Structure formats: C-alpha cells, structure tokens
Amino acid sequence: MITKLPKWILWGGAVLAFSAGFVNTAALMGFAGLSVSHVTGNVSLFAAAIAHMDVSSTLYIAALLLSFLAGAILSGYVVGQTSLNLGKRYGRALYIEAGLLLLSYWLYQQHDYSGQLAAAMACGLQNAMVATYSGAVIRTTHLTGLTSDMGAAIGSWLAGHSISKPTLGFQAIIWYCFCGGSAVGAYLFAKISYDALFVPIAIVFSAAFIYNYASDRLPNKRQENQKKHSL
Numbered sequence: 755m756i757t758k759l760p761k762w763i764l765w766g767g768a769v770l771a772f773s774a775g776f777v778n779t780a781a782l783m784g785f786a787g788l789s790v791s792h793v794t795g796n797v798s799l800f801a802a803a804i805a806h807m808d809v810s811s812t813l814y815i816a817a818l819l820l821s822f823l824a825g826a827i828l829s830g831y832v833v834g835q836t837s838l839n840l841g842k843r844y845g846r847a848l849y850i851e852a853g854l855l856l857l858s859y860w861l862y863q864q865h866d867y868s869g870q871l872a873a874a875m876a877c878g879l880q881n882a883m884v885a886t887y888s889g890a891v892i893r894t895t896h897l898t899g900l901t902s903d904m905g906a907a908i909g910s911w912l913a914g915h916s917i918s919k920p921t922l923g924f925q926a927i928i929w930y931c932f933c934g935g936s937a938v939g940a941y942l943f944a945k946i947s948y949d950a951l952f953v954p955i956a957i958v959f960s961a962a963f964i965y966n967y968a969s970d971r972l973p974n975k976r977q978e979n980q981k982k983h984s985l
Contacts, residue, residue, distance in 0.1 A: 762968065764924065767894055768931045769961055770880055773954040774895040775935030777855065780943045780950055781873055784862065788815070790874040791881075792896035793822055814867065821871040825854070825878025833883055842969060847883045848962030851876045855955045862948040892924075897932055900925050 778791035789795055796815055803811035832850065833843045854876035861869030881895040893900060904925050907917045935954075942950035 762965075763892075764927065766961065766965070767884065767892060767924065768927050769957060770884065771894040771928045771931040772935035772938075773957045774877060774880060775932035775937075776939035776954045776957075777873055777877065777951070778895070779936040779939035780948065781870060783940060783943045784870075784948065785865065786867055786870040788818060788870060790818070790822070790870060791877040792898070793819060794896075794898065817871055818874050821874040822878035822881075825875035825880075826882035828875070829879045829882035842966065844883065845962050845966035845969065847879060848958055848965060851879050851883075852955055852958040852962060854879070855951060855958060859948060859951045859955065862951070892928075894928060894932070897929055900929060904929070 774791050778789055781788065781790040788799070796819055800812065800815040800819065803815055828850065829847055832847045854872050858869040858872035858876065861872060877895045881893055884892045884894055904922060907922050907925075911917045938953070939950060942953065
C-alpha cells in the first residue's frame with residue numbers, strides 16, 4: 755500500500771501513461787486498426803479470426819500478441835526486477851522503447867504492417883517495466899485492471915473501510931493521463947497522420963535522458979550527505 759509517493763514515480767507514471775494512450779490511439783486510427791497497448795481485445799479478435807477461419811488475420815493478430823509478450827520479456831531481461839527502484843536499467847529500457855517507437859514510425863511510413871508489431875513490443879516493454887511499488891501494481895498501457903482497483907477501493911471506502919488515498923490518487927492520475935494522451939493522439943493523427951508519433955517518441959527519449967541524469971546525480975548527493983554527517 756502506498757503511503758507516500760516519490761515524485762519521480764508520480765511524474766514517470768503520468769508521462770508514460772500519456773505516451774501509451776497516444777500511441778495506442780494512433781495505432782487504432784491507422785491502416786492496421788488494432789490496439790497495441792493491451793492484449794484482451796486482441797485476444798478476442800484472434801479467437802474470432804480462428805472461428806471465421808481467417809488465416810491471414812489469425813496469423814497477424816498472433817504476431818501482434820507475441821510482439822507485446824516479447825516486449826515484456828525484453829523488459830524482464832533488461833530491468834530484471836519487479837519492484838521500482840532507481841537504477842540505470844530503467845534508462846536503458848526507456849531508450850529501447852523509444853527506439854522501437856521510432857522503428858514503428860519508419861515502418862508505418864512504408865505502409866508496413868510490421869510497424870504495428872514494433873509499437874506493440876514497445877508497449878509490452880513499458881507495461882512490464884513499471885511493475886510494482888509498495889505492493890501497488892502499476893500499469894501504464896491499459897486501464898482495465900486499474901479501473902477495477904479504483905472501483906474496489908471506492909466501494910470499500912463507501913462501506914466505511916480505510917483505503918490508501920495516495921494509491922487511489924496515483925491510479926486516477928494514470929487513468930486521466932492515458933485518456934488525455936489518447937485525446938491528443940487522436941487529434942494530431944487526424945491532422946498529420948503518423949508524423950504525430952514523434953510526440954511519444956520525444957516523450958520517451960526525454961524521459962530516458964532525464965531519468966539517467968537524475969540517477970547519476972543521486973549517488974553523488976548521497977555521498978555528500980554522508981560526508982556532512984561524518985564531519
């Protein structure tokens with residue numbers, strides 16, 4: 755249960771949720787017309803394609819699902835932990851995600867359906883990367899579980915039970931940022947098509963740079979504080 759939320763987690767979660775909402779909406783509005791940030795709906799489409807014996811759709815959606823899984827596997831390999839802690843691993847994962855989004859943009863420009871796969875892999879990586887903090891599950895690329903957790907917390911509060919208000923507040927921020935990113939993504943995609951993807955690409959690249967800069971400075975600050983206490 756979250757009792758106090760560090761600012762780097764608050765801002766990081768908000769920014770990444772905004773980016774994911776943006777990317778997913780652009781992917782849905784594009785020529786492929788499939789989600790890249792969550793799996794449930796695509797599994798239903800996969801099952802429907804099997805039922806209708808649509809081989810090409812079945813294979814493509816299967817590849818999309820496997821791409822999301824591959825991104826999560828890559829996150830596990832690079833980050834290698836389930837609890838959020840400062841460290842260079844997150845910076846590397848963010849740079850990889852930005853690279854995948856840049857690759858998806860290039861493939862989309864070629865009208866290559868593989869662009870959807872690269873974007874799904876980026877979302878899978880991001881979703882697995884921000885696993886848990888203080889026992890609270892943090893997801894930034896879809897809202898189903900988040901909405902369920904918020905509803906359960908609100909219901910518990912209405913029943914007179916105590917809840918973690920910082921957790922609920924953080925979940926609400928993620929929810930609104932994903933929604934906001936989706937709205938901005940829809941607007942810009944309607945104006946400039948796939949060029950709109952430079953917004954989430956810039957966001958994730960910037961987040962990686964700022965995160966690495968902050969994680970480099972933190973050990974120095976700790977050393978300075980230790981010296982002060984030793985004097």
